Amino acid sequence: MEALKREALEEIGFNLSIGEFIGKAEKHWVSPQYPDLSQHNIGYFYACTLAKKVAEPLETEPMRWVSLETIEKKLFHEHHLYMLKKTLY
Template sequence: MAVITFGQKEDAKQYIKRPAVYCLMFNKQKDRIAIIKTGDGKYFLPGGGIENNETHEGCIKREALEEMGMEIELGHFIGCAQRYFFSTNEYKCYLSEGYFYLCEMGKQVSEPTVWVEPIRAVENLFHEHQIWAVHEALKLI
């Protein structure tokens, strides 16, 4: 599996590898995509770090409930991409290794999900590898 890499690795720095699973989920009309807006105004795809021995499916289902209040079904695997970056919140260097999946909406069990046009997601997402995944998902729908 070829992995696309974003960001620049600086030789003098130690990077913490952080595998994560992300959801690309479109509404029924396929004209909006689910995103998460953090308290500091940054935009991300729903998903996050794999905990302990979680499977990809277990991770994304847990994250979807936590972030969107929604049960989801894991769909087509889009691909893997990674990004070198410095976290200004944690003051650490990370290699975010993202696994991206198309997902289907399930039952909404709490707070509603934020939906935006894919172009707005591309313009606002914080991580380049998440922008890449949106472009790849658009090819599949």
Template sequence: MDIITFGEKQEGNEYIWRPAVYCLMFNNQKDRIAIIQTSDGKYFLPGGGIENNETHEDCLKRESLEEMGMDIKIGEFIGCARRYFYSTNEYKHYLSEGYFYLCEEGRQISKPIEEDHFLKWIEPIQAIENLFHEHQSWAVTEVLKQI
């Protein structure tokens, strides 16, 4: 399987492979998409790194609870894309391998656990232009072709 890759692998740097799962969740009118804004102003799709032997579903359920306090319904697989990047928070080089799923909003279970993560509903074009990771912007573009 050919996986689209963003960013460039720079010689001499050791990259940490980080598989992650993200949800693409739209409101009922399909004119707004859920994003997570962190306290430093960056935009991300809801989701994150797979821990231990989690399945994609387990990871998405855990991450949506942590970031949004919400249960979600996981739907269609959209695709996989990678991004080479340097984390200025952790001072490490990563190869993020993102798996993207179309999801539906579920019920609110609790307040988000991650206090520096804020759920925002924005126009998809705004998400494409402002998401921190290029492979996440790619996933929004891909899902817009399908809905």
């Protein structure tokens, strides 16, 4: 949970209020660039609410609301989209 709070602070400049644990999702794959190297990504998902803005974000692109359709095109890992849809529907 501390890593989640730290990343939010670094990336968007806000403290987070971390709510319930939504779930865990994993993806295994082999990259075409590195066919001898198996990849494994584990995601832990929590419902969060933005709390107080306490710093300027390190990211230069401003935070904004986007449609689910936009997210579907931008997310690299399918299991992230799966968990988002599981939460929304």
